[in-house]
Amino acid sequence: MKLFRCSSLHKLIGDSRSKAAVISDTAKSAIRDTVKEDLYGFRSFTGNQYTNKGLMLEDLAIEMSGKMRFRKLTKHVGRVSNDLITGECDVLDGRMIIDTKCTWDIGTHPFFVDEAAEKVKKAGYDIQMQAYMWLYECEVAHIDFWLFPCPVELTKDWDDREQLIDLVDQIDIRERLTTVTIERDETIIQKIKDKIPHCQEYYAKLMAERSKGVKAA
Secondary structure (H helix, E strand, C coil): CCCEEHHHHHHHCCCCCCCCCCCCHHHHHHHHHHHHHHHHCCCCCCCCHHHHHHHHCHHHHHHHHHHHCCCCCCCCCCCEECCCEEECCCEEECCEEEEEEEECCCCCCCCCHHHHHHHHHHHCHHHHHHHHHHHHCCCEEEEEEEECCCCHHHCCCCCCHHHHHHHHHCCCHHHHEEEEEEECCHHHHHHHHHHHHHHHHHHHHHHHHHHHHHHHC
16 A cells, blocks of 8 residues: 655645545646656656755754754654554654754744744645654654755755845854644544545556556557
8 A cells, every 4th residue: 555755745635626536636636646656657746946955954953953952952763654644753862852944044934923824824734744644653743943044056046045044143053943843632643533534545546547457558
């Protein structure tokens, strides 16, 4: 059976507008994309300068998240799966999960608590953390939004390097972290348990449909 990534679950567990449908149109669309990726290796999004910044500065973000907690943290390595989902968190510290996000600039960084909470909800990070907590048997997860100066090699000639680098450097490092804490919620975890088997069935249906198409050709 297909194991769905924790990062995709927010698209899969929403309720359908039709009471007769067990999964939503959004879920079906996401599953179709997953099938195309699994069959043909096609992904509609392969990254950009914003995601590249996060990748380049991930180790720094983890190091600084540790320093802010007076702990030495290292990146967690090791994917965990069950019968429904699979995931690999950034940091596993006892029964606590920490996920780091590096924002692009001052404008996109959530300096305010409600702004950060909205960002978490919009991106589906809240559902992702619940899935992690289920997989790793944890009780709490923290999402650390970090603002670091942009690596100059990621900037374009038309980018304002003063805003992306110099202005950020002028802000105290302690003010460049905003943390959203998410407590384990069994109702959301149960929803994952209820919805994903139906997503697996739809995925299997689509894969079988393509298999028949190949044979017929």
